[in-house]
Amino acid sequence: MLPPSTVVWLLVAGGVGSLVVLGWVLYTRRLDLLSPEPAAFVVLSLGAAAWTWGYALQFAAGSLTAKTAFDGPLWLGIAAVGAAWPVFGLTVAGDDDLLTPRRTAVLVGVPVTAALIAWTNPVHGLMYAQVGLADPAVWRPLVVTPGPAFGAFVLYSYAVNGFVAWRLWCGTRDARGDARMRRGLVLAAGALPLVVGTVGLLSATPSATDPAVDYTPAMFAVTTMLTGVAVGRYGLLDPAAVARDLVVAGLSDPVVVVDGSGYVRAANRAGERLLGGRADTGVHVDEAFADHPALVTALREGDATRVQTSVRTLSPDGGSIETAEAAAGGPPDASGSTGTSGRTDSTGSTGGRADGDATRGRREERAYDVSVTPLADTDGGAVLVFRDVTDRLRAERRLTVLNRILRHDLRNDVNVIEGYLDLLRTAVSEAGLADAERYLDVAERRTADLVTLSDRARTVDDIATGDVSFTRVDVGAAAADRCEQVRREHGEGGVEVSYDPPDGPAFVEAMAVFPSVIDNLIENAVEHSDRERPRVEVSVSVTDDAVEFVVADDGPGIPAADRAVFERGDEAALEDASGLGLWLVNWVVTASGGRIAVADREPRGSVVTVTHPRAPPDPLLTGE
Structure with missing residues (x-):
């Protein structure tokens, strides 16, 4: 046990410190006393002063009448601290939502009721069954035998204070920066009196010559310093600091x-x-x-x-x-x-x-x-x-692809067209009509290439600038249409295209330009074949949760440079416009939520597989 004089001085210092910090806060801060946190802080500070000074005066008094008289301000302080601390602690912890009107009424009402019972104890003896003097009486607290109300209030206080300490711990753990320091200091300020008081009571063996001392209010001298640091250094009770923390955290x-x-x-x-x-x-x-x-x-x-x-x-x-x-x-x-x-x-x-x-x-x-x-x-x-700014820079870099490819390949194709037109002019002038027809065929193919390249560039531009929309795409129908179009364009003996349709609806939720994936893959298989009559096998299949689109050919396979477009997925893999279609395929498939895989086919050729999540059935559409 600490010497009685030390306990008294700690009590006096705690009361003085509480009032000094309160005065400093009121002088330096504009507090909204109608808000829970500032109002609870003011009541808590006044209650701490009343509790510590009432207990100190009770220590110093020498008669039973004087000691019981000072029980009044002591219990006034206990009621104020008991009512204000849970409100203050929960608001600092960020649990304002727990303070409903009904709960707040209970938190305030129980300590006030306990104080009323203590003040009227001589009538009923519910708080103290017996009250007496120590021997000697001076510099000693009252010798009391707790009553049922005292035990109930102690249990209530430990339960509430334990819950508040837990919420402050959780708030401290989850907070960052100054908010963590504020909550941590308030947690220490609340836990220190509770822990020291509990240890003191459990270790005491009270008697008439050595009554039990409640060290809880004696620790208010330390908690006052902790609170002062939280206010002055870390913005406790500063609405602007709290608002900044909330804004930054959010x-x-x-x-x-x-x-x-x-x-x-x-x-x-x-x-x-x-x-x-x-x-x-x-x-x-x-x-x-x-x-x-x-x-x-x-x-x-x-x-x-x-x-x-x-x-x-x-x-x-x-x-x-x-x-x-x-x-x-x-x-x-x-x-x-x-x-x-x-x-x-x-x-x-x-x-x-x-x-x-x-x-x-x-x-x-x-x-x-x-x-x-x-x-x-x-x-x-x-x-x-x-x-x-990742997405913005990616869009900028992708747009540079258009500049590089269009600048290089369009110029080359235009030069070729101009050259063949010059030859055509010469051939026509010399009546070389057979050669003229062949030259015209080359010029037409090159012109078609320019149109295709322009369409792809427009698609890239739309996607890069965000000018795209998602829609339901019937992969089976799109594949069937494209296969039929290829047969018509190349004639009966030009290209052998087979199509294996799905067993059921093959709808996906994808970019509106998703059919271009089907176009580009089939077109790539036809154009880059080294066979006199290219063979392309197209199939669409469905599972419970996915649609799979496969294009297999018997050509020389996809070159390593073009395959890098799938493996790396960025524009750095592009050397010229020949890989733009595959790059566009990979981009659209990935952005739509699907995936793409490339494999070699035995004995020769390649297989490209696009897998995409299947769209849920739409009851408004038929055939699903």
Whole structure:
């Protein structure tokens, strides 16, 4: 047991500290006293002062009459703390929704009722069965025999305080940055008196000469300091700070806050997922952004700027920053170089570390435009907001495909047409009509190629700019129509096309341009065959949840350069327009939610299989 004088001084200090912190908060903060958290804080502070001073005066009094007289303010403080603490703790924990009017009435009503019972105890003896003096009486608490109401109130208090401590623990665990520190300090401020008081009561052996001492209010001197730190350092009772935390936490964009000393102060969940453990509070920017010197430089310079960088993530379980920065410059052009707008660019692929298990998700590189904004009223602090610009950059890069291919292949085809037209003019002038007819055939084929290329380019442009829609596509009907069209175009002896239809409806929910997949695959099999009479086998089959479209040919097989379009899935695999159709097939299938596979066929040829989730039956449509 602590010396009585020490206990009294702790009690006095706790009361003084509670009132000092309350006065400081009221002087420096504009509190809405009608809101639960500020109102509960004020009542809690006043109640702590009444409890500690009432207990201290009871300690110091020497007569039974004086000691029982000070039981009044003591129980006033107990009622105020007992009513205000659950409300305050739950609001700080973010569980305001638990404080319904009925529950709040119970939380306030039970401590107040207990105080009323204590004040009227001489009439009924429900709170204390017996009350007496210690020997000696001075510097000792009352010697009491608890009554049934006392036991019931103690059990209620432990249950409520335990629940509030648990909710504060959960809130602290789930919060980040200053919000975590606020909740953690309030949790410590609430748990310390509860734990110390419990240990003191369980370890005591009360007697007339050594009555049990309740150390709970004696700990208010420490809890006052913890609360003061939470208010002054971490924004407790500051609506603006709480609002900032809520806004940042709710942002889908990753946000990281760095203080003036270069340490990470806070990060929302998106930021933690993006950066992994390097977004933890207390990590220095040299470590957090070790692979991104441009970010570190921007933070040290302290000016508002923007940095563009790549992050390789393992979806859906987060990832880590990879080294993927280039020199300062402008947005990337078609070749990946930079301009002069003051950005740092990185759009290339990164080797990166093999974070995580490859079986847990698909590793994907995402490009971010990072805004670095200095914090007002701080020396070097800044907020980093990572804006995902991957889709925009992909669209820009895909549009460069059109520029490169159209610039190269259209010019070549036009030159060929012009050359054959010159020959045609010469042949006609010399009456070489047979040669003229052959030249015209070549020019017509080249012209048809230009039309096809233009159509594909328009499709790519529509998809890249988002000008697409999803619809129900009957794969079986589209395949049958295309096979019949090929037979008509090439005649009876030109191409042998067989078609194996599905047993039932073969509808998919896909891009409206999905039929172009069927066109391109069949056309590719016919055009690139080295047989005098190409053979193409087309089939469509359905399962309970998928539609499968297969094109098999007996040609030389798909070249490695064109097959890379399927394997890599990006425009870097394209050498010229010959692979544009396959690249478009892969893009449309993948964007529509399907997958594509390429295999060799024995003894020769290739097999391309497109698998797509089957659309659910539509009762408004017939034939399903």
